[in-house]
Amino acid sequence: MLRLEKRPNPSQFWQYGTPVVAVLLTMVVGGILFAMLGKDPFAVIKTIFWDPLFGEFAFYLRGQLLVKAGPLILIAIGLALGFRAGIWNIGAEGQYIMGAVIGASVGLAAYPTESRLIFPAMVIAGAFGGWLWAMIPAILKTRFNTNEILVSLMLVYVAETILAKAATGFLRNPDGAGFPGSRNFSSYKAASNPELIAGSGLHWGGVAALVTAVLVYILLQRHILGFQIKLAGQAPRAARFHGVNPTRLVVFCMGVSGALAGMAGLFEVTGPAGQISIDFNSGYGFTAIIVAFLGRLNPIGIVFAGLLMALTYVGGEMAATNLGLPSAAIQVFQGMLLFFLLGVDVLGNYRIRLVKGA
Amino acid sequence: MTRDILLDVAGISKSYPGVKANEDVSFKIGVGEVHALLGENGAGKSTLVKMIYGLVKPDEGRMSLRGKAFAPSAPSVAREMGVAMVFQHFSLFEALNVAENVALGMENPPPMRELAARIRAVSEEYGLPLDPSRMVGDLSAGERQRVEIIRCLLQDPKLLIMDEPTSVLTPQEVEILFKTLRQLSAEGTAILYISHKLEEIRTLCDAATILRRGKVVGSADPRQSTARELAEMMVGATLTPPERKATAKGDVMLGVTEVSVASPIPFGTSLKDVSFTVARGEVLGIAGVAGNGQDELLLALSGELKTAPDKVRINGRAAGDFGPAERRRAGLVAAPEDRYGHAAAPDMSLVENAFLTGAIRRNLSRNGFIDWPATRAFADEVIATYDVRTPGNHVAARALSGGNLQKFLIGRELDQTPEVIVINQPTWGVDAAAAAAIRQAILNRAAEGAGVVVISQDLDELLEIADMFAVLNEGRLSKPRPVKGLTIDEIGLMMGGAHGMEVAHHAEA
Structure with missing residues (x-):
């Protein structure tokens, strides 16, 4: 019989080992799933994990990796701060949308003025939009003790409605012959977010993600605020004893994660998406939750996790088009990653023992 | 007097990863015998009775009950064979009444009305007053224990195991309990009585088996031995009581005026008009049965519960509206009772836990950035000064034994040159040698000029270290009195006597 036994100290090895094991388990079980769908599992796994990096079209697909990973990383780092403190912002998708809408509004309001200040102003406005949207669950939680999981999640659907209104109404391109969608930012230089190095996929969002990863890493390792965040998540009573003000912590963590999600939204809408459209958001805010946990809520880990998740996106699309795999199967595959990660996580604090007899 | 052997334990061993909890333990209990199992915390008493x-399940050895092999695979099997146990920590539902709680512990509970009648009958027969229809959440700790005992007695046990039963009782309640236990013993029920309180064992028990580090180090007739002899067998060393240097009374370091706060804890006790002062160099001991507002008093002093500014004064400064960090800055350090989750973050390292409260007074951060080398040095200092047994400062707090962690946590507060020290249960679960070291360290700080408040349920401890003595009862604090000249009877009455007994008229006299 197998038995779980609590470790006296959390295992250092499994802290870093679980993501690797989770990825391997996902490949094995995902492979079984693909085989049951009548596809060659090895070909599918190779298409997802190998081809985007070293395959025939890698020169193009590698760039796509950074395009996808950038927003995931930026959002996930913000979420990780809150998750560490036990504050569950599930509505990053809504904050991402609101950041995009408010940031884009600032840019479009200035159209067609050309100024170096426009894009930075849009980034700030985007961060503000995400922050504002995150403040709703934060204040409801601190004032009325509502559940931030539900409120932030519900606000995603409100944000989606506002986005639809923006794309078809107040931000619609006046020269667009009535089609929904705003002006395209790629043709408005002062407000566009182009690729910085041709073919790399790196735009300002990617740069922001990397800088944020380093800053948040320092915050968590060296700053008293990072200490308080970790303390509040692990031992809430000890945090109060230390002197953490729970209200301030909730406002800070929700605010930072909202602002980062909002920034990610702005970078996306001005860069890869190009315009505000009804469905420019592609679920990054939700996928970032997986990325945050896959990266162990550690900013450096999240950078790698974001790249890995981007790989499954890019590779998954390839598998869908080239091998005719249903896109739902790819989503199941991505979900498995989080499932196995959380399952294998037990090994960090417990070890498995073989026990003879009953 | 020779008795028939009821339980024979022979050569029992049990190991856990990294520790031998019991090694080759053997002893016998006679029918109707009150047998003491004596040992420090961590000596292996609890593991032993859990096996019985x-x-x-023991790794090695065998047990027999009335001559038949006895290897219970689950508590239900043990109960069926006549073994019952009252745990130190009660397993009761506060939102259910007494009869419902008793029914939950039975395999086939009778109808409620019948059960209530039986509870009443048993409680009268054994002199344990208890109303089956009362809500457990409203009961005192002593009454809760009676629920557990009656739950056991309804099974008509042959062997009753009691784990540290008196730690939550007033002296008068202890008397009632002992009367019950003697009656049971006279009727032929053997009692295995676990404790480290020597005087109790000397008055109650017929025989004693003494454990140290998992092994039997001796047996004694407690009635023929002095408390000191028993203690030295238990500890394996000669004990020296803490030294006190007489100091003149100084300025008031901590002044508390009519503090009333609602308890943030469900079924907690709110504080009602608590007032006291502590002078420089003075130790105020606050006694009381658990659950009478001790936790709330600590929260109100540490700053986790705030009051109007004037109600709490630290070294003359109004500090009632200060949070924990500001109170530390003002000179007050506090050590809560619960180590795993309140005083310390269990999954964080000792270094991080050193930062938890040491940050301010030890200057462990600069512009918001943590000075890790200085924090590590502080943790190492506490580990060395207070003899904390640990492989290093990097281990998680939860990896340390309760006593070791307590040494670390008390040391962490005392090494911050505090002006006011507030400690709840300084030596709970700590072995005798370490407890003596902690008490000495507290007294040393008092001698250096700190005002000290010690909240404890251990009366002997308070009488040993305190200058002034007060009792917390249902959230009210009695007027502090000098320890010199107090008798144990007076203390018992200050503690509210025996809950539910006819002693109120004594208190009024």
Whole structure:
């Protein structure tokens, strides 16, 4: 019989080992799933994990990796701060949308003025939009003790409605012959977010993600605020004893994660998406939750996790088009990653023992 | 007097990863015998009785009950064979009444009305007053224990195991309990009585088996031995009581005026008009049965519960509206009772836990950035000064034994040159040698000029270290009195006597 036994100290090895094991388990079980769908599992796994990096079209697909990973990383780092403190912002998708809408509004309001200040102003406005949207669950939680999981999640659907209104109404391109969608930012230089190095996929969002990863890493390792965040998540009573003000912590963590999600939204809408459209958001805010946990809520880990998740996106699309795999199967595959990660996580604090007899 | 052997434990061993909890333990209990199991915390008493009660299986050795092999695979099996146990920590539902709680512990509970009648009958027969229809959440700790005992007695046990039963009782309640236990013993029920309180064992028990580090180090007739002899067998060393240097009374370091706060804890006790002062160099001991507002008093002093500014004064400064960090800055350090989760973050390292409260007074951060080398040095200093046994400062707090962690946590507060020290249960669960060291360290700080408040349920401890003595009862604090000249009877009455007994008229006199 197998038995779980609590470790006296959390295992250092499994802290870093679980993501690797989770990825391997996902490949094995995902492979079984693909085989049951009548596809060659090895070909599918190779298409997802190998081809985007070293395959025939890698020169193009590698760039796509950074395009996808950038927003995931930026959002996930913000979420990780809150998750560490036990504050569950599930509505990053809504904050991402609101950041995009408010940031884009600032840019479009200035159209067609050309100024170096426009894009930075849009980034700030985007961060503000995400922050504002995150403040709703934060204040409801601190004032009325509502559940931030539900409120932030519900606000995603409100944000989606506002986005639809923006794309078809107040931000619609006046020269667009009535089609929904705003002006395209790629043709408005002062407000566009182009690729910085041709073919790399790196735009300002990617740069922001990397800088944020380093800053948040320092915050968590060296700053008293990072200490308080970790303390509040692990031992809430000890945090109060230390002197953490729970209200301030909730406002800070929700605010930072909202602002980062909002920034990610702005970078996306001005860069890869190009315009505000009804469905420019592609679920990054939700996928970032997986990325945050896959990266162990550690900013450096999240950078790698974001790249890995981007790989499954890019590779998954390839598998869908080239091998005719249903896109739902790819989503199941991505979900498995989080499932196995959380399952294998037990090994960090417990070890498995073989026990003879009953 | 020779008795028939009821339980024979022979050569029992049990190991856990990294520790031998019991090694070759043998002893016998006669029918109707009150047998003491004596040992410090961590000596292996609990593991041993858990094996007898079927909660843990021994690695080696065998037991027999009335001559038949006895290897209970679960507590239900042990109960069926006549072994019952009252745990130190009660397993009761506060939102259910007494009869419902008793029914939950039975395999086939009778109808409620019948059960209530039986509870009443048993409680009268054994002199344990208890109303089956009362809500457990409203009961005192002593009454809760009676629920557990009656739950056991309804099974008509042959062997009753009691784990540290008096730690939550007033002296008068202890008397009632002992009367009950003697009656049971006279009727032929053997009692295995676990404690480290020597005087109790000397008055109650017929025989004693003494454990140290998992092994039997001796047996004694407690009635023929002095408390000191027993203690030295238990500890394996000669004990020296803490030294006190007489100091003149100084300025008031901590002044508390009519503090009333609602308890943030469900079924907690709110504080009602608590007032006291502590002078420089003075130790105020606050006694009381658990659950009478001790936790709330600590929260109100540490700053986790705030009051109007004037109600709490630290070194003359109004500090009632200060949070924990500001109170530390003002000179007050506090050590809560619960180590795993309140005083310390269990999964964080000792270094991080050193930062938890040491940050301010030890200057462990600069512009918001943590000075880790200085924090590590502080943790190492506490580990060395207070003899904390640990492989290093990097281990998680939860990896340390309760006593070791307590040494670390008390040391962490005392090494911050505090002006006011507030400690709840300084030596709970700590072995005798370490407890003596902690008490000495507290007294040393008092001698250096700190005002000290010690909240404890251990009366002997308070009488040993305190200058002034007060009792917390249902959230009210009695007027502090000098320890010199107090008798144990007076203290008992200050503690509210025996809950539910006819002693109120004594208190009024």
